[in-house]
Amino acid sequence: MNGREHGQPRERGVAPDHPDLAAALGGRIAVVALIVVTQLWALTTALDAWFERDMAAVWWLLGYQVVAFTTSLLIWIARPERRRVADR
Amino acid sequence: MRPVETSARRHLLDRIRQDRLVTRRDYLRMLVTVSGGLLTGTAAVAAGVFRRLPLGAAREKLVASEIAPGDAVHFSYPGDDDPAIAVRLPTGRVVAFTAVCTHLSCAVLWIKESGHLECPCHDGVFDARSGNVLAGPPPRPLTRISIDERPDGIYATGVET
Numbered sequence: 632m633n634g635r636e637h638g639q640p641r642e643r644g645v646a647p648d649h650p651d652l653a654a655a656l657g658g659r660i661a662v663v664a665l666i667v668v669t670q671l672w673a674l675t676t677a678l679d680a681w682f683e684r685d686m687a688a689v690w691w692l693l694g695y696q697v698v699a700f701t702t703s704l705l706i707w708i709a710r711p712e713r714r715r716v717a718d719r
Numbered sequence: 720m721r722p723v724e725t726s727a728r729r730h731l732l733d734r735i736r737q738d739r740l741v742t743r744r745d746y747l748r749m750l751v752t753v754s755g756g757l758l759t760g761t762a763a764v765a766a767g768v769f770r771r772l773p774l775g776a777a778r779e780k781l782v783a784s785e786i787a788p789g790d791a792v793h794f795s796y797p798g799d800d801d802p803a804i805a806v807r808l809p810t811g812r813v814v815a816f817t818a819v820c821t822h823l824s825c826a827v828l829w830i831k832e833s834g835h836l837e838c839p840c841h842d843g844v845f846d847a848r849s850g851n852v853l854a855g856p857p858p859r860p861l862t863r864i865s866i867d868e869r870p871d872g873i874y875a876t877g878v879e880t
Contacts, residue, residue, distance in 0.1 A: 656743055663750040670757040677761050679858055693765045700758040707751040
C-alpha cells in the first residue's frame, strides 16, 4: 500500500512540482525501463543458453541481472526530488 | 451553465484529483519490482527449474521391431514422459529425436509428404536427418536420440547433443 488510509489524499510535500524535478523523475523512469528491457533480453538469452548447455553464458547473464537490478534499485532509492525539496 | 459547487462536490472532485491511481513514482516502483522478478527468473533458470534431458547413455529401450521406409514411430525416451519420434528415412537410415518442439514444447510430427519433422503449432520445420531448424520460430535443433538397429528390433540407447 502507499502508507495511507483508503480515500485519503497523497502526501503533496514531495511532489516533483518543479520542472527540473519532474524531468529527473521522468529520466529515472526511462533509465530503469531501459534496464528492464535489457533484463528481458538477458532472461531469454539465459534460457536459450541453459537448453544449449552453455552454463558459462548462463552465469554471466545471471551476473548481469544482479548488476542491473542493483542499479535500478539504487535509482529508485536515490529519490533526488525528496533531497532537493528538503534543501529548500 | 456552470453547476453549483457544493462543499460535498468540491470534496469529491478534490479526492478524485488527488487520488490518482498510478503516479509516475508508482511506475518507477513497478519497474523496479519487474526488474527484481527478471533477476529471480534468471536465477531460477540457472538453478535448473526447467528440465532438460540428461546427455549420454541411458537405459536401452525397444522402439519398434521394424519401421518401414518413410514411416515413423512415436515412443517415450528416456523417461516415460519424454515424447520421442523415430523415423526411417527413404535412404534406409533410422533417426530419432525428442518430439518436443524447442519453441513452445508442442508435439513434433513426421510429415511423410514433405520429408520433414514439423511442429503444427507455429509452423516450425526441422530437418529429419539432423534435427536442425529449417523454418519457423524454433530457436534450437531437436535433441537427437541414439539408435541401434539389431536383428530383434530398433533400440534407443542414449541422448546426444
